[in-house]
Amino acid sequence: RDEIRIGDLAQNPDTGNLELREYLPGDSYPDNPYRVDPDRGHGDPRLRPWYIKAKQAGRPLWSDAYIFLGTGDNPNVPGVTYATPFYHEDGSFMGVMTADIDLLSLCGYFNEMRRSRDEQAVPQGPTSAVAFVMDGTKDSHVIAFHDIEQIMRKNPDDPSSWELIPGEELTETGLKGFYENVIEGDVQIPDEGPTEIDYTISGIAYTGLFQKLRGADMPNWLIGVTIEENEYMGRIHAILRETFLWGFLCLAAGIVVSVFVSRRISQPLQMLSMEAQAIGVGKLDEVEERRFPIREVDSLFRAKEEMKKGLRSFEKFVPRELVRELLASGREAELGGERAYLTVAFADIVNFTSISELMPPEEVVKMLSRFHGILYQSISETHGTIDKYIGDAVMSFWGAPVENPDHAFGACLAALHAQARLAEERKRIKDSSAPPIHCRIGINTGDLVVGNMGIPDRLSYTVIGDSVNLASRLEGLNRYYGTDIIVSENTYRAVSDRLIARKLDRVYVKGKTQGVFVYQLIGEKGKVEEKTLRDLQRYEEALEKYLDRSWEDSIRILEELQKGHPNDKSILLLLSRCCKFMEEAPD
Template identity: 40%
Template sequence: MASKKKVTIRLSLVSLMAVLIFTTSATILGVSALLYRNSINWVLEALSQKVVAHVIDRVLISSPDKLDTVSASAAIREIDLSSNGKILLLDENFTILASVERKDDELLPDRFMGREIKLNDSGDELLVRSFEKFKANVQKKNRSVKLLKRKFDHFPFWYDFQKYFAIYIDFQTQTGKEYYAGVVVPYRDYFSSLTRNNIILYSLVVLFVAISIYVSLRMSKRISSPLTILAQETEKIRNFDLQPGNNIESPILEVENMAESIDRMRSGLKSFQKYVPSDLVRELIHMGKEATLGGEKKNLTVFFSDIAGFTSISERLSPEDLVNFLGEYLGNMTRILMQNKGTVDKYIGDAIMAFWGAPLDMKDHAYRACTSALKFQEAQEVMREAARKKGHPDFFSRIGINTGDLIVGNMGYEDRMNYTVIGDTVNLASRIEGINKNYGTRILIGEQTHAQVASEFDTRYVDLVAVKGKETGVGIYELIGKKGEMSSNRASHLEFYEKAFHLYLQAKFEAAQELFHRAKSFYPEDLACEIFIKRCTQFIEAPPGDNWNGVFISKEK
C-alpha cells in the first residue's frame, strides 16, 4: 500500500476550527464593511436630499428660468449642516453665487454673496480641492462635467491631514442654464461614532478570534489527548507491557468505550500471560506472527527444582496452609527466574521447570541459570525462617541445571500447544536434580554448564555418574557460590575433596580415603565425603576390575 502523509487528529481539529473561525470572522468583517459603506452612502444621500429639497425644489420652482441667488443663499442657510461643514452654489463658469460655512457649530456670514468670485480665486483651498476632485472623478467616469439632471456625486478626500466627504449636485434651469451645489463636511462630524463602532466591532472580532482559538485548542486537546493516550496504551500492549495505564477521560462516548475495551484487553492478556512465557508472546506480537507448531535446535540451559520431602510436608499442613505455602513459594521463586530472564516452562506440583536462551537469545544462559539457583536458595532461607515462626515444617529445595543442544518450540496440536524444550539435555537436568539427595547437595550442575561458568562460580567436582537409562558417565558439579565468597573452611574442604576424588578415579582408594577424611574434618555435614569413604572401604576390601572407570551407576530417576 502506498504510504500517505499522516497528520495528527489535533492538527486536523485545529485546522478545521481555524477555517471555521476565520470564515466566521471574515463574514462578520465583510458584513461590517458593507454596512459601513452603506451607512456612509445613506448619510450622504440624506444630505444631498436636503440640498435638493432646499435649493432645487424650493428655489427653482419659484424661479424656474434663473436661480435667485438671494433666495438660494437663504435656502441653504436653513440646511442642518454639521458643526464644521460648508455649502456653496456655483454657476456654470464656477463663479461662487452663495455659500454657507459653519465653524464649531457657529453659522458664519456668507462672505461671497454679491462678489462674483471664481472658485479658484476664493482663497478657500478646501473648496478648491474638493471641486478639483469632483472634476477628476467625472473625467474618470468618461463623461462630461454636465451630468444628468439632478445627478449627484460624492467622494472622500484628504486635506490638511483630515478626511472629508464632498457632495456635488449639478442641476439646470428650464432655460438650460447649469448650476452646481457643493457640500464639504469633515468625516469626523458625521462618522466618528460609526468609526468608533467599527473599531469596537473589529476589537470584538479580534477578541472573538482569540477566544475561539483558545477554545478550539482546549477542545482539540480534550479530544486528541485521550486518543493520543489510547495510541500509547495500545503500543504498550503491542510490546506486551501490561502494567496499569493512564486513566482516560473523554467527552466522546466512543473514546470512553474504546478505553474500556483496551482495559479489558489488558486484563485478558495479563491472565493469558500467566499461562505462557511473556517473552514468547511479546516476540510473536512484535513479529506479527501467529504461533504455529514446530521447533528448532538450540543450545540452552535447563533448570529443575523440587522441594525435598514435599509429600510429608503436605501431610502436615492443612489444605489452606498448603495452598498458601505453595502460592508464596512458587511466586517468590518464579519472580527470581523471571528477573534473570528465565522462561518458566511448567509447574509440576511443587517442582519448577525453566530454561534460558529462548525465546530470547542470550550467550550467558548458563550464568543466568546458576545465578537464579543461588538466589533461589537465599530466598528460601527467608521463607524457612518465616515458616519456623508459624510452626510450619522446615523445607528446602534441590536444583539441577544442565546445558546442551535440545529442541525448543511449540509442541502439542494446532489448537492447544505448549512452548517447551525436549531432548537428552532436559532429561539429564531432571536426573541431576534428583541426584542431589544422594550426595546431600542443594545445587548440582552438568559438565557443559560447569564449562561455561567455572570462571564465575566456585564449584566442586562431586562425582562421575551414569544416570538411569544411560551407560556413559557424566561429571556432576556442586554449585557453591560466586567466586571469592567461599569461607576458608569450605575452601580447605574443597581442596582436600578434589584431591581425594582424583586419587579415587586413579583407583588409589587408601590415599583417597584418607583425604576424604581430611576434607570431612573441615565440613562434617558433607554427605558426599561419607559416601566416598564407604566406597573406598568397599573397593579396598574388594578391588574393582581392570575395566573400572570410576563411573557410578545411578539407579534412581
C-alpha cells in the first residue's frame, strides 16, 4: 500500500513550466500533494510515443520498452506502458490513462532464479542457461534479463539519462545469437505454441526455445530460454532433451504472471500443489494443521485433508498398493482380471470354534485383532497383499498388484515370521486368562486369475483358480499331519535353495488326477539345528521306502524316529499306513 502513489504533470501558473506532483491515496487530490518535483517536469507525457499512438489508434495498446520518467528516488526505471484513450461524453478526446509496469522486479526474479540454479549446479559450475523476455519487433530490445547491465546503459548523448541497449549491440553471447537468428533472421514466429531453434555463435552451439506472449491486445514479446548444447547433452540422455528445455520454458512462461502474484497466495498454493502430487502417488500422511488468511485457499486445504482422510480409510478396506497404483495411473477401477503366476496362502486359528464358544464376543474380537495384526505385519513386510479376512482365516497372495518375481519366498518367509511371532505372543500371555493362539498355514504357487471381481458397482481385488483352492486344502491338511505350515511342490521348488522343508507325503486333491507332493516348511537354511536336519532326512528316506512299497524298511526307520518324536502325527500316520499295507497291500 505504501508504494501506491498518484502523480500528475501540471503547468505551474507562476513559472509556466510543467512540474511533477505526487499524492498518497489518502490525500486530497489535487490540492494536497505530498511532494512537488519541478526538476522532473521536463518530460511532457503528451509527447511520449505511447500517448501519441493511443490517441491516434483510439484503442488500448502496449508501448515499447523505455525508461520511465521516474522520481527523485529512482529516476532510471525500465518498463512498459499500457495506454488507454478516453473521451468526453460528446466523443471528443479527453486524454490517455496508463498503467506502468516496472521491469526491474522481473529482472530481479530472473536473477534470483539463475542464482538458485547456479547453487544447485555445484560442482558442475554456473549454468549457461538464461531466461529472457525480448521485444519481437525489428527494433528489438531485451525487456527482462537476469543481468540488468547487459540490457541497459547510459545514454551516449545524455549521460544523465539511461536507455535500453538495442538488440544489434547486445554482448551476451546466447542473447546475441538469438537476436541475430530469430529477430534479424528468417525464422517464422508462430502465434501459438513454442518454437525450438538451434544456432551457433562464436563457435558455440546453442539451443533456444521461445514463444509469443499469448492473449488479446498483448505486447509483441517473446519469452525464451537459451542454453549451450554441451551443458545439457553432457548431463542427460538425448531422449530427455526436449523435456529439459520444456522445463525451462515453463519456468520462464510462468514468470510474467508469478511476479505480480502475492506471496500470500503463491506459497499456500505451492504447498497444495505438492500435497496433490504426493496424493497422486499414494502418499497420504497427515500434515501439521494450518490456517490460511485467504478463505478460498483455506477451504482448499481443508477439502484436501478431508479427501486424504477418505483415501486413508479406503486403504483399510482394499490393498494399499492397489490404491496407490490406481491413484498414480489416474484410471478408474474396472471389472476384469488377468492370468498370472503368483503365490497364495491361507491361515486360520487352530480350534477357533471351540475357543470362541467359551469367550465373550468382546474377547473374541480382541483375540482376532491380535492374530490379524501379527499376520498383517508378517505379510506386509514381505510385500504381500491381504485379500480378505474370513472369520478367523486370512487369505493373502504375493506378486500382485506390485510385481514381485520372488513371491514364493516372500510368502514362505511371512509364514515363518508369523509362527515365530505367535510363539512370542503365547509366552507373553502365558500367565493371563487369554487363550494361546496356534495357527495353520497353507501355501501354493501356480497359475491363477488376479483382478477386480464382482459387479461394476461393487468390486473386490482378489485371486481365483485351482491354485487358490489347493492353497486352501493345504491349510486344512495341517490338521491331518499335525503340522503348522504346509507348502506345495511348486512353492518348495522356488525356495529350496534358501529354505528347509520336509517332504511330507504324496496326496490326491479334488480336481487332480495325479498325486502331488506336499512339504512341511521348517525354517531358513543356516538356522535349523543339525539334529533336526538329520531327522528330516531320515523321514524322507522312510517316505521313499513307503512309496517303493518297502514297508519293512520304512517301518524300521519310522520306529527309530518315533522314539525321539513320540507326538509327531506325520510319523504315526505313515507308520500306521505301512503296518496296514504289510497285512494287505494296496492295488
